[in-house]
Amino acid sequence: MGLGELILVAVIAVVAAGIMFWALIRARLNATRQKPLTIADSAGPIFLFQDKVLIDATPDALAMLPSYTSRMTEYEATLHVLAPHFPDLRNRIAALEDGHDQIAYQRGEGLQLALEQRKGILRIAVKGTVHAERRDMIDHDVRIAELDMLRDIIQHTPQLIWREDKAGKLIWANHAYLAFSDMMTTSDKTAQATWPDKSIFPETNDSVLKRGNAVRRVSITQPDKKAEHWFDVTSVAQPDGFLHFASDANAVVRADQERRNFVQTLSKTFAQLSTGLAIFDKRRQLAMFNPALLDMTNLPFEFLSSLPSIDTVLDKLRESRMLPEPKDYVSWRDRFTAVEAAAKDGTYCENWNLPAGQTYRVTGRPHPDGAFAFLFEDISVEVSQTRRFRSDIETAQSVLDSLPEAIAVFSSAGTLVMSNSAYANLWSTCTSISIEQREIGTEIDAWRTRCTPTGIWSELRNFVHTLGTRQSWSKTAILYDGRRLRCQANPLSGGMTMVQFSIAGPAQPVIQKLTSGDPAIRMAKR
Structure with missing residues (x-):
């Protein structure tokens, strides 16, 4: 291996060692940064919550909560204890994201509240020395704040609350009770209110002694205005007297009275109906x-x-x-x-x-x-009348059918109302007129087709449609078979018209021609 190769290997080893060193340092930083929040090796009151559920706490922290956890959750109890001394605690927690926050103790005695949140876990730590005396003072302040809140609620509630001793003497009352007592006993609004000697609700204690704790509906009448006030009174017996709560029941009583009046009105209405109701x-x-x-x-x-x-x-x-x-x-x-x-x-x-x-x-x-x-x-009478009317109509139809003359009855509007079997046989029409509306014009067309030309049909049409007083009308027509047909129209009540057709026998054309008024003969005579 040459010198160059040795230098290259050394450089690679140095670079690899640097990379491994940097990775180790970064891993330790990440481990430190991702370390979960705990209370290990911590002193003083420290609470650890996850999604508002207490998952861990120091003994000093748990010692601050036992008197409240029976009525609320550990999270609410913690805020209830700390919020009066660390202003805006709820809002600061709500606005806290992953990070830190600190709130100073409002009395400035070196205490601070450290807030830290990481991945849904909230850590609340009281920094500074918390002695037993200071913890008692914090708990005392919490109780005072709670007492002030309860007093404020009782004084501003619209419910009347008062206490009486065993002899029935009024020993305490809230503002709503005193205001109502002044209204019931003092007509002058400018007069100064005085403490009432006894309760304005009579015999309340006797009811408790007889029936135990119960709810009664009591009415009180205002003397000068004769106004009646209703209350639902709840009474509780105590060792040294009685505690009473009165809720306004005027709206309920009025609604019940209106309901009873409405039911009575309905009952009276139903009682007068001729229709049976079940x-x-x-x-x-x-x-x-x-x-x-x-x-x-x-x-x-x-x-x-x-x-x-x-x-x-x-x-x-x-x-x-x-x-x-x-x-x-x-x-x-x-x-x-x-x-x-x-x-x-x-x-x-x-x-x-x-x-x-x-x-x-x-x-x-x-x-x-x-x-x-x-x-x-x-509907027995209605059914009986309907049956009688139907019987009368059937009887009238039978009478018409027994007559030899053809008869048709038209309304004032010209609609065929009734006809008999002789009419149907004469004009070859349907005997039933209930299926369709048959008008005078349609009937005249049927008459015209079976008679020789004549102008009496127009006169008959006008007679049927004429309103007012009318006289009987009568004319003669000739059928195609030579028989004379006497047409007579008689007015009926309601503007109706009865048309009667009767056969007079065969016509005499020659005699009729000689005896008729011939226009040519009349012209010759002139």
Whole structure:
């Protein structure tokens, strides 16, 4: 190996040694930088949190928390103890990223709070000597701050709070109680308020002694204004007296009164309805009914007042023959299962033809929260009238069909209302007029096609459409088979017109020609 080669090997060895030395130094720096936060070999109060969960603490730190950890987490207890002495602690922690921060003790006694956060781990350390006396002083300051906060809350709460001794004498009250007591006992707003001798809530202590700790609703009337105030009073018995809390219940009482008034109004309205009403709740039990239901179904009041289920009500109706009689009980039960579902959907409406002859229209209507109602309407008179009208119409049609003359009745608008079988046979038209609307013009076209040309059809059309007072109209037309057709129109009530066609026998063309007024003969006579 030559000298040059030795120099090259030496240079390479030196470079490699330098690289290894630099890597070792960098590894140690990274290890130091990434070393996790701990409290090892540390003195004084030190807390270590990860995501607000206490993962480690020194004995001095744990000694500061035992009186608070039963009511809150270790993180909140730590802030509760330290925040009164280290201003803006919460905000400083919230703004702290990976790094350090220090907060000075507000009394300036050499204590500092060191904050350090790294990879989600928060380290809170109290720097400086913390003697037992100073720790007691910190705890005392925390208790004083907490006491001031509680006093502030009690004095500004809208709830009335007061204490009484066993004899019922008022020994303490908050600002809300004193203000309400002044309003109830003093009409002059400028008068100076005095400490009340006794509680303005009567017999509160007696209720506690009789029934124990309980909530009562109490009303107090203001003497001068006759105004009534309602409170929910919670009373707690104590060894040396009683502690009371009163919450304003005026809004609740007024709402309850309005609800009762509304229910009474509904009840009065339902009581005056002629329609039977039965409302079932979501449990399928009867929740409300009106007197009309009793009259229509003949169900006993005692039975309905027991709030039976819908199945029981239907069974009772069937026993009293107030339901349409089914062919078999199984199909009847299945049917009313469908009735209940249809009532909840608001699609049930059916006429019940009862064995006694009545006809009820039963309608199902859905209600909120799964409830549903049945409405019972007695339509027996309506059905009877409809049947009578139908019978009258059928009788009138039978009478018309028995007449030999062809008869057609038109409305004031010229629509064919009624015709008989003789009319259909004469003009070869359909006997049913309920399928389509047939007008006077259409009918005249049919008449014209079976008669010789004449001008009476226009006159008849005008007569049908004429409004007001009319006189009977009569003209004669000639059918194509030579028979004379007498057309007569008579006015009816409501602007309708009855047109009557009668066959007068074969026409006499020669006689008719000689006896008719011939224009040529009249001109010759002149």
